[in-house]
Amino acid sequence: MNGGKMDNGRWREVERIFDAALEVDDAGRAAFLAGACAGDEALRREVESLLAVDNKAQGFLDAAAARLVRPEQARVLLSATTVAESAQRIGSYRLIREIARGGMGAVWLAERADDQFHQQVAIKLLKAEAASEELLNRFRHERQVLAGLNHPQIARLLDGGATEDGRPYFVMEYIEGEPLDEYCARLQLSLNERLQLFRQVCAAVHYAHQNLVIHRDLKPGNILVTAEGEPKLLDFGIAKVLQPDLTQDSIMGSTLTGMHPMTPAYASPEQTRGEKLTTASDVYSLGVVLYELLTGHTPYQLKDNTFGELVKAICEQEPIKPSIAVTQSHPSHDEAQTPSIRNPQSAPRNLKGDVDSIALMALRKEPNARYSSVEQFSEDIRRYLEGLPTIARKGTFSYRAAKYLRRNRIQVAATVLILLSLLAGIFATLRQARIAVAAQHHAETQRQRAEAALLSAEDRRQQAEASRSEADQQRGEAEAQRELANEQRAFADSQRQRAETQELSNRQLLYTSRIGLAHQAWENSNIERMRELLDFYLPQANEPDFRRFEWYYLWRLCHREEKTITGGDFRGVAYSPDGKSLLTLAITRSNGANVAEVVFRDATSWQVLSSQRYTTSHGAVAVSRNADKVVVGLGLEGIRVFSFSDYKERLQIRGLTFVSNVAISPSGKMIAAGFGSGKVQLLDAETGKEIRILAGHQQYLTTLAFSSDEQTLASGSFDETVRLWDVRTGKESRSLKQSRSVPNSVTFTPDDKTVIAVCNSELKAWETATGKEIASRSIAPGRPVLALSPDGKTLATVDVQPVIRLWDTQTWAEKAAIKGHGNVVRSLAFSPDGMHLASGSLDQTARIWNLSRNMNDVIKLTDPDTPSGFSKALFTPDGQKIISAKSRAGLASIWDSISGRKLFDLRGHTKPANVSNFSLELAVSSDSRFIATGGADSLVKIWDAETGREIIMLSDLPDRSTALAFSLDNHFLAVGTDQAARIYDLAQWRVAITIPVPQGVNALCFLSDGKTLVTAGRDGIIHFWKIATGLELRRIQSGQDQLFTMTLSARDQYLATGSLDNTAAIWDVQTGNRVWLLKGHSSKINRVSFSPDGNRLATSSNDYTVKLWDLTTGQEMLTFKEGGGCSVHFSPDGRQLLSACGNNLTIWPAATEREVQVRAKAGNRHLRANVTADEEERAH
Amino acid sequence: MATESLSIAEVTQLLRAWGAGDRAALERLVPLVDAELRGLAGHYMRGQAPGHALQTTALVNEAWLKLIDWQNTGWQNRAHFFGIAAQLMRQILVDEARRRRAGKHGGNAVRVSMGAAESLAKRKDHELLALDDALKALAEFDERRCRIVELRFFGGLSVDETAEALQVSPRTVAREWRLAQAWLYRELSGKEDGEK
Known part of the structure; x- marks a missing residue:
């Protein structure tokens, strides 16, 4: 510090003068300071030096904070305590x-x-x-x-x-060993030994290729040979991790950044060009490795040995034959190579021919021209080692011929001309002979010469023929090659298919686990994460659609709002009194400052009608119920009053201290403003003039509300009290709260009889007149807010878990819990008709919920007449009705599945006094017209599903019925008992056959041929019976304990069983093989149901859960913990899952594909018009 | 994670213990806040428009909010709590910078070169420690001003919120902030120039 030690007194002086000097302009400042410091030079210097930096200092701390206190840094710093000790550990x-x-x-x-x-x-x-x-x-x-x-x-x-x-x-x-080349050089291995060793390397690379992994960086340094002489490959696949797609990052660029994992000398031409890599690239790199082992050189002769030159050589230059290279020394490479590498064991003559061809075939520029696999490469070396003809050698002619033709078309044409002239020469000689005979001169000589010429012509002809047959042979070989190539392609195809199947199965597993995560996210109320997980599986073109019931079920859970508005931390939402528009107040950041944005929207089209911005980070909203006004409190910006008729500001009140909350009287005449200090001020809503001050609260005012009669104002504060004030006198009339928790939101019921407040962790209601506590419910702690429906019957609250809860204000019971927001909800408002609820959240959204829809996670049906004891339920095959059973009461009921109303009770069974374990069995005919019930009273009854009337009673059973099933043609009804299966012929109302089953029948079903009955029971065996004869056709030993339930999938493909030993199993009906054993329940499985598409199985268990299983992988998909346990059944459309247990029938509904599509298309657009029909259809 | 099993009451207790000078309590708290912070940061990042600066301190504060039952802890109000949180933030950052400066000189063999990033980090540590020292000096003769800086700099509070926390008017905060800023600026730049 300038001027020695500062003390508090002196500092106060500095402060006083500094502050005052800021008010003086620059020109007058020196004079001012001189006067103010009155000769105290040290003081003046101190203040001057501070004023001097004042300009520069503005904002410097903010900038420093942004630099020094950054989020990622803070995160690292916060977790940094653990870093130090790990220095030597990874x-x-x-x-x-x-x-x-x-x-x-x-x-x-x-x-x-x-x-x-x-x-x-x-x-x-x-x-x-x-x-x-x-x-x-x-x-x-x-x-x-x-x-x-x-x-x-x-x-x-x-x-x-x-x-x-x-x-x-x-x-x-960790491999202890030395690089391949050094190893070969040190031990001076022979050519054959080198080739043998090299083949071992090939075997490993080939293995990796079969597993669809390419090495991408094969070189001697990555091939270590252990002391035992075993080669070991390092760094497999790492190159791919480091550089997955060379096309995105050219070799030049990446080499410069030092990121490139490839070693240029061993890179294939396609690799240096950054093209797609295949196994052929590894073949090439292995070729370079082999070349080096044979010759001690790399394949190309370079002058300057620069990177660019190397790349050019790799792509363009033909490698020198190894047999020639081995005799040369590469001047440019000598220095670059480790001397020991150059220890070519191979004499030139060894290399000439086959070995040359093999190495050069691997090094061909075109990937397709190389060996088609590393295995083929290796195989060719074996053929060489065993003295067999090699592919490379054979291939050389056609490869070279093709290459020759391509390069030298003109030269080829010249060769053809020479051939033609040769033939012409033969004719000329013959003519010469004839002339000689005629002349009789040197006839013999001539003749002999002619004959010699003929002979030589014949010779040539034979030679020509020989070469033709050689050509034929070569063509044959070429064809064999092609066949081989075809075979290899077929193999590759089958490999690819296998890989694809495997991939699909892996993706299904991934899907299953993502569904699990989404469900978990739902349970943790992390809706955003859940949506993200689900959106991942929205179908893409050319991609398999994995979505089934569970996806649609979860999707519905997290898409129940009717509209989402985005943009800021929504602190306030309010409907206009006519319900036609919605006001939102959101805090956003703009140019580094917090801005409160007040926006009016049309509540049907959601078009923005008007918007205003204020520089503040605080906002509160209140609407006058009977007038057209809305008041907005804006912290230090004061108060604004808007009219809903034109969305304009009607009144501005400024110059107040920090306004923390506002209220407006129902008539719109009076405004109450609450302040950070705890003060409450009543203001005239027309003029903004103060009416009176309500003093009492000592701390930050959190909430205000007028009573309907405008006589009373309720307030809440950080001082942990709720107070009622007489509006006319300004006197506190009552203090309502003693417990230690801050009231955050308060309201009156429409009749003013009750005051309701949500506090830190409780919901409270008091009688207004007496202050008597009426209700108290604990809620999750946080900063809860509330809204009361206009009729006063429904209270909405929301706490730190962003779950909106609806309460019945008569009983104070929770009616519904709505999840959907991803973060704390700050504001709530009912629409005037009570049909909609708007909520604003820190998650940057405001959402509109249609309360006329079912907002619950599940649909629960209750029986008003006999409330408890549901034991079974199933949908009728037409999906129109639900049939339920209550075992204890012997009562079955028919329900309308659309409205959820009970239609008929089917009373006809009574529980015999001596039976304790009573079960009422159910079956529905395939045409949905008849219902069969069977009970412990040994009666079976058939009912008309339309009228609920009993049609017939079957009373000839010797025993209680344990299972019922109609045949698909409704010709037969099968009834299981503890000793037998009895089949009734329904056309003739007689017993068709009774099949003795000593181990009892717990479940039975007909195969669709109508000729076979399947039963399962205590013996754990699935029996197939011929109905006509009653003989057992075959059986499946399930290996499970007692079987309790069984069902068939569509077209008799699979059978599912559920057992006492807590497992379910899926069987292939044709083969009798078990497809899956499903373990996961912790108690007996009492019911199983296939989804109509056959992809899922639902199981219910005495552990009170219902589980959903994927039948392609046998994995558990979802567990429904609430409402399940006694039975489970898929609806015929596969969109609902029904369970019965205790007091409820529970339906888990899934969204329809249409709902998903509409939402996906609409994005943020309003959905009401499009979806309502669908929604209403399913709203029970 | 084991840390997540701590109840709100336990977290609250730990925080109190720390406030009362128990350094061990901080060690247990930090991973908790960190975990919460990761979640929040991710959450914010996704929701945030690109290029939108994120305020760490706001994040940390939210993290605390989720962790503790601040209204039932005897703190007078939210702002008061954030005052504590700001102190905590300062403590954590400064401790860390100091520890890093003392601990890691050369010897660490694992280090492959960290280059520019490392020297940048060092400079930041230096700045932070210098600011901390200056704040201590300021506190000697003007405790409240020091608190204002702490709340705003380490706590990320706005002028209004700071005013609320200190039970003074925003005008006072703005006024005192200005001089504090000038004073700190002079102190810090003076040190850098080597005048003192």
């Missing part, structure tokens, strides 16, 4: 020493920190610059594939991730 590994270091980072020897037997590993630790979220994601994706590579010659990838400071690392099996 994951669960302790670093021992650095093994190698390169452009990408370093390789460390490490061991498991928690391991007793000290397994050593190698950790590749990348540079910090390499770390990116994308890279880590890629790694996670690849890791599973790589972890599956299990081959003795491949170093295993054990683990990987990112260090605390964000550097990626890979943990690999």
Whole structure:
């Protein structure tokens, strides 16, 4: 500090003068200071120096805060306490020493920190610059594939991730060994030994290729040979993690950044060009490795040995034949190579021919021209080693011929001309002979010469023929090659199909787990996450649609609002008294400042009618019930009054201190304003003039409300009281609250008889007149808000969990819980007709809920006449009705499935006194017209489903009925008992057959042929009976304990059973094989139901849950914990799941595809017009 | 996560213990806030328009809000609570910077070069510690001004909120903030220029 130690007194002086000097303009400032400091030079200097920096200092702390207190930094800092100790550790590994270091980072020897037997590993630790979220994601994706590579010659990838400071690392099996080339050189291996070793390398690479992994960076340094002489491949697939798609990042660019994982000398032409890589690229790299093993050189002769030159050579230059290369020395490469590498064991003559061809075939520029697989490459080396003809050698002619033709069309034409002239020469010789005979001169000589010429012509003809047959042979070979190629393609195709099937199954598993996560997100009220998870499976073109019941069910749960408005932290929502418009007040940030945006919207079209902005970060809204006015409190910006008729400001009240809350009287004449200090002020809503002050609260005022008669004002404050004030006198008439929690929102019922408040963790109601507490309910803590429906019957509250709860104000029971917001809800308002609720949230949305729809997660049907005891329920096949059973009461009922109303009670069974375990069985005919019931009274009754009248009673059963089923043609009714299955012929009303089943029948069904009955019971065996004869056709030993329930999927494809041993099982009816054993329930399974599409099975269990299973993977999809337990049944359209238990029939509804599509299309547009029809259809 | 099983009451208690000087309580609190913060940060990031600066302190405050039952803890009000949170933030940041400066000199073998990022981090640590020292000096003769800076800088509170927290008028806060800013600016730039 200038001028020595500052003390408080002196500082006050500095402050006083500084503040005052700011009011004086620059010109007068010096004079002012001189006067103010009255000769105290030190003081003057102090103030001057502060004034001097004042300008520059403005905003500097804000800037510094932005720089020094950033979110990601804070996060790291907050978790940083754990960083220090991990310095020498990565994951669960302790670093021992650095093994190698390169452009990408370093390789460390490490061991498991928690391991007793000290397994050593190698950790590749990348540079910090390499770390990116994308890279880590890629790694996670690849890791599973790589972890599956299990081959003795491949170093295993054990683990990987990112260090605390964000550097990626890979943990690999630690291999002690030396690079392949050095190993060969040191031991001076022979050509054959080198080739043998090389073939082992090929075997490992081929294995990886079969597992769809390409190495991408094969080189001697990545192939270590152990002391036992075993080659081991390192870094498999890591190149892909580091650089998944070369097309996105050219080799030049990436090499410059040091990110590129490929080693240029071993890169294939397509790799250097950044094209798509295939297994052929690994073939090429292996070719380079082989070439080096054979010759001690890389395949190309370079002058300057620059990167550019190398790339050019790789793409354009033909490699020198190994047999020639081995005799040369590459002047440019000598320095670059480790001397020991150049130890070519191979004499030129060994290499000439086959070995040359093999190496060069692997090194061909065109990927298609190389060996089609590493296996073929390796196989050709074997053929060479065993003295068999090689593909490469055979292939050389056609490859070269094709190449020759392509390059030298003119030269080929010239060759043809020479051939023609040769033929012409033959004719000329013959003519010469004839001339000789005629002349009789040197006849013999001539003749001999002619004959010699003929002979030589014949010779040539034979030669020509020989070469034709050679050509034929070569064509044959070429064809064989083509066949081979075809075979290989077919193999590749089948491999691809297998891979595709596998991928689909993996994706189904992923889907299953995402559904699980979405369900979990729902339970945690993390709606945003849930939507994200579900949206991922909205169908894409050419992509399989994984969505089934569970997806639509969850989708409905998180899309129940009618409208979403976005844009800011919605602190206030309010409907106009006529319900035609909606006002929202949202805090947003604009140019670094908080802005409150007041927006009026049409409540049908949601068009913005008017909008205003104020610089404040606070806002509260209140509407006058009977006048056209709305009042907005804006913190330090004061108060505004708007009219709903033109959405304009009618009144501005400024110059107040911090306005924390507002209220307006129903008539719109009076405004109450609450302040940060706890003060309450009554103002005239026309003039803004103060009427009176209501003093009493000591702290921040949280809430205000006028009574309907405008006589009373209720207020709440941080001082933890709710107070009632006499509006006319300004006197406090009552203090309502003693308990220690802050009232956050308060209101009067329309009849003014009750005051309701939500406090920190409780909901309270008092009698206005007496102050007597009427109700108290605990709610989740937070800053709750409330809204009362205009009729006063429904209270909406919302707390820190963003779940809107609707309460019945008569009984104070919770009526509904609405989830949908992703964060704290700050405001609530009912529409004047009580049909809609608007909610504004910190999640940057305001949402409109149509309360006339069913807002509950599930639909619950209750029986007003006999409230309890539901034991079973099923849909009729036409989906119109639900049939329920109450075992204890012996009562079945018919319900309308659309309205949820009970239509008829079917009373006809009575529980015998001596029976304790009583079960009422149900079955519905396939035409939905008849209902069969069977009880412990040994009676079976058939009812008319339309009228609820009993049609017939079957009283000849010797025993209680345990199961019922109609045949598909409704010709038969099968009844199971503890000893038999009896089949009634319904056409003739007689018993068709009684099949003795000593182990009892717990479940039965007809196959669709109408000729076979299937039963399951105590013996755990599924029996198939021929109806005509009663003989057992076949049986399936389920291996399960007692079977309690059984059902068939469509077209008799699968059978599902549920057992006492808590398992369900799926059986292939044709083969009798078990497809899945479904484990997950913790008690007996009492009912199973297939979804109509056959993709899902629902099970209900005595553990009081219903579970949904995926039948493609056998995985559990969802568990419904509430309302389930005694039975389960899919609706015929597969959109609803029905369960019965205790006091309720429970229906879990799913959204329709149309609803999803409409929403997807509409985006944020209003949906009411489009969806209402659908919604209403399903609203029970 | 094991940390998430702490109840609201326990968190509240820990926070109180910390307020009463128990440093061990902070160690238990930090992972909790961190976990909450990760969730919130992600949440905000998704909802936020691009280029929209995010206020850490607002985030941290929200995180605390979710963690504790602040209205039932004996703090007078929300602003008072955020005053505590601001102090906590200052403590955490400064401790961390100090620890880092003392701890990591060279010797760490794992380090591959961190280059520019590291030197930037060092500079920030330096700035933060300098500010902390200056604030301490300020507190010697003007406690309230120091609190204003703390609330605004580390607590991310607005002028209004700061006023609320200190039970003074926003005008007072704005006025005192101005001089505080000038004074700190002079102090800090003076140190950098090596005048003192």
